[in-house]
Amino acid sequence: MAQASGWIKRGLQIGSGLLLALMTLAIVALLYLGIPQNAAGMAAKGVCSAAFVAGRPWQKMLADDVLPASPVLSLISIAVDENARSVTARFAGLFARQAVLMPHRGCVLNVTPTSASRAAAKSAKPDADKPWPQGEAALPVAQWSPGVDALALQKTVDEAFAGAGDPNAANARGVAIIHKGRLLVLRTAPGFSSQTPLHGWSMTKTVTGMLMHKLAADTHLSLDSPVVDAFPPAREPTWVAPWRTDGRKRIKVSDLLYMRDGLASTEDYQPWGSVPHMLWGQPNNVAAFAAASAAQAPPGARWRYLSATANLLSGVARGRFTRDADYWAYPAHALFEPIGATSAVLETDTDGNWVGSSYLWASAGDWGRLGQLMLNDGRWGDTQVLPPGWLQRAARQSTAQGEGRGYSAQTWRIGDPVAGECRGRGLPADTLSMSGHWGQVVAMVPSRAAVIVRLGWTFKRGQFDACAFIADILKTLPK
Numbered sequence: 001m002a003q004a005s006g007w008i009k010r011g012l013q014i015g016s017g018l019l020l021a022l023m024t025l026a027i028v029a030l031l032y033l034g035i036p037q038n039a040a041g042m043a044a045k046g047v048c049s050a051a052f053v054a055g056r057p058w059q060k061m062l063a064d065d066v067l068p069a070s071p072v073l074s075l076i077s078i079a080v081d082e083n084a085r086s087v088t089a090r091f092a093g094l095f096a097r098q099a100v101l102m103p104h105r106g107c108v109l110n111v112t113p114t115s116a117s118r119a120a121a122k123s124a125k126p127d128a129d130k131p132w133p134q135g136e137a138a139l140p141v142a143q144w145s146p147g148v149d150a151l152a153l154q155k156t157v158d159e160a161f162a163g164a165g166d167p168n169a170a171n172a173r174g175v176a177i178i179h180k181g182r183l184l185v186l187r188t189a190p191g192f193s194s195q196t197p198l199h200g201w202s203m204t205k206t207v208t209g210m211l212m213h214k215l216a217a218d219t220h221l222s223l224d225s226p227v228v229d230a231f232p233p234a235r236e237p238t239w240v241a242p243w244r245t246d247g248r249k250r251i252k253v254s255d256l257l258y259m260r261d262g263l264a265s266t267e268d269y270q271p272w273g274s275v276p277h278m279l280w281g282q283p284n285n286v287a288a289f290a291a292a293s294a295a296q297a298p299p300g301a302r303w304r305y306l307s308a309t310a311n312l313l314s315g316v317a318r319g320r321f322t323r324d325a326d327y328w329a330y331p332a333h334a335l336f337e338p339i340g341a342t343s344a345v346l347e348t349d350t351d352g353n354w355v356g357s358s359y360l361w362a363s364a365g366d367w368g369r370l371g372q373l374m375l376n377d378g379r380w381g382d383t384q385v386l387p388p389g390w391l392q393r394a395a396r397q398s399t400a401q402g403e404g405r406g407y408s409a410q411t412w413r414i415g416d417p418v419a420g421e422c423r424g425r426g427l428p429a430d431t432l433s434m435s436g437h438w439g440q441v442v443a444m445v446p447s448r449a450a451v452i453v454r455l456g457w458t459f460k461r462g463q464f465d466a467c468a469f470i471a472d473i474l475k476t477l478p479k
């Protein structure tokens with residue numbers, strides 16, 4: 001009996017030891033993969049941006065936007081400091097990351113709150129009662145162009161908001177329909193106003209392309225020059241020197257613009273994947289992270305969609321300024337303010353680079369303004385905000401064949417009849433789009449003088465079909 005008891009005791013000890021060893025290995029694996037740091041970084045930045053950029057109740061944003069995104073995020077706790085405009089997120093109570101609202105930079109990870117961050121304020125909002133684009137008001141139906149099927153258009157928009165507020169449904173948050181430069185419809189979901197900035201995710205890439213197009217003209221940079229030659233010595237980041245020693249020295253700025261740099265990057269969204277590491281990992285320098293990838297294919301020969309490439313473009317743009325403060329202020333001064341997009345905020349990483357792949361916030365009406373600016377080839381009223389030629393650049397295919405034919409300058413060629421994402425779905429061949437994670441889209445259709453905006457938070461891909469939505473809207477507009 002005593003011998004049996006000893007065996008049981010030793011078995012329990014061995015079992016406890018194995019359990020402890022497995023738990024230790026699991027913790028080490030989590031740390032090695034960076035999951036706690038990435039998860040806390042995502043939560044801190046997301047809640048900070050929702051609270052202090054978008055002005056939403058952070059508790060609701062945490063419940064609706066962050067926690068349903070991944071089971072890993074259930075281990076996150078949040079503390080908000082309203083005075084410092086900061087958010088601290090902790091993973092399992094142990095791994096903390098902080099994000100702080102900064103002037104011209106949005107919410108930034110791993111910076112110290114200052115008096116400047118507490119004083120940061122958004123620009124004056126446009127008059128909600130004035131007609132768009134001077135204000136935010138849509139035209140009354142009686143003033144719509146002849147040929148618009150008002151009943152069908154309103155029905156399609158109504159259907160787009162089915163399940164709004166439900167994370168398990170399509171969960172639309174904003175829709176804007178613009179025809180011939182006039183806003184026919186602007187609708188937002190309950191809890192969102194016409195002036196609430198909404199996260200565009202990868203729609204940001206197209207705006208980064210617009211900024212690069214303008215900056216190249218402003219600073220006399222040839223887009224066909226090698227990336228390694230795009231920096232004055234005083235503004236050259238440390239990642240440029242290694243590029244000069246290998247095949248990366250042949251990568252042109254235009255290769256970044258058209259996503260054909262040939263780098264061995266990946267677009268991996270798992271909690272331990274490359275994109276979470278780039279956006280929320282430590283250290284938080286999206287350009288340096290992207291630049292660390294080795295050369296894999298000759299520049300210009302291969303197209304590959306990569307958030308890392310957009311952030312390299314942000315790094316190049318930064319080098320064209322003598323001061324970071326001017327770089328951070330440039331999106332507002334050069335692009336957003338001239339078109340009245342006063343809600344728009346392009347956020348930066350800790351090091352100071354625009355997160356040009358993913359972090360632009362703007363209201364549905366302001367996303368519509370950006371789309372209309374593209375449709376106008378950079379002209380806004382009497383002002384040429386972007387140098388002429390942007391629309392042509394954005395419509396030019398990245399590669400003659402293959403998937404790259406469906407892409408252009410940080411913009412999707414979704415109507416391309418051969419490689420467009422919406423080929424065969426009834427869209428005109430000239431349809432372009434900004435497209436973003438979880439169902440964000442701004443479609444621009446030059447042949448129909450139309451801009452179609454839809455923003456939401458659609459976790460389940462099958463709940464929203466962007467191609468069908470755009471096609472259904474176009475059916476209601478005169479040809």
